[in-house]
Amino acid sequence: MHAMQYEITLPADYDMGVIRHRVASKGHLLDAFAGLGFKAYLMRERGRDGSPVNQYAPFYLWNTAAGMNSFLWGPGFQGLSDDFGRPVVQHWPVLAYEDQAAPGITARAAVRRRQSIPEAARLPQLADELAEAARQLTGTKGALSALTAVDPRTWEAVHFSLWEHDAPDGLGDVFQVLHLSTPEREKLRDGRQW
Structure with missing residues (x-):
């Protein structure tokens, strides 16, 4: 899997309604895209949930590199x-993935946190710890x-999570989920990816 x-x-005075409209009119276009586990159409608004910026920042989880390449090209x-x-x-290559979503429940918020991996870290042990953190x-x-x-x-870990409602404080950068395309979510394999 690839994240x-x-x-x-976007500028501080940007009308974020433009992004909402873009997602509302085009988000469905990836609802059946081959190789895509999910695409979370994410947005942050300056001053909301601690965001210093207006930003459109979709996050993808690909089942296949071919699907990712097909999209990019x-x-x-x-x-x-x-x-x-x-x-x-x-x-990023995915180290671990866990999905607990019940059918019919959709995400309203997402959180992304970046973590620098120290040079002295023992990678096998750290990989186990990172996988356990996702679980x-x-x-x-x-x-x-x-x-x-x-x-x-760069030896940076990225932690990403989807939430049914508001995410707990302090986990990382909080995004609004405007739409979630999940054409191959059921094919995503839970657990460690090695």
């Missing part, structure tokens, strides 16, 4: 690039799913 996110930071991403400029796309987080009331992914180029 992926890009962030489009296809008309959907080109359309986004035409409208906002081509963003830097961050992507434990899904035991928290309101948590629907959680994953941990790692960028081995």
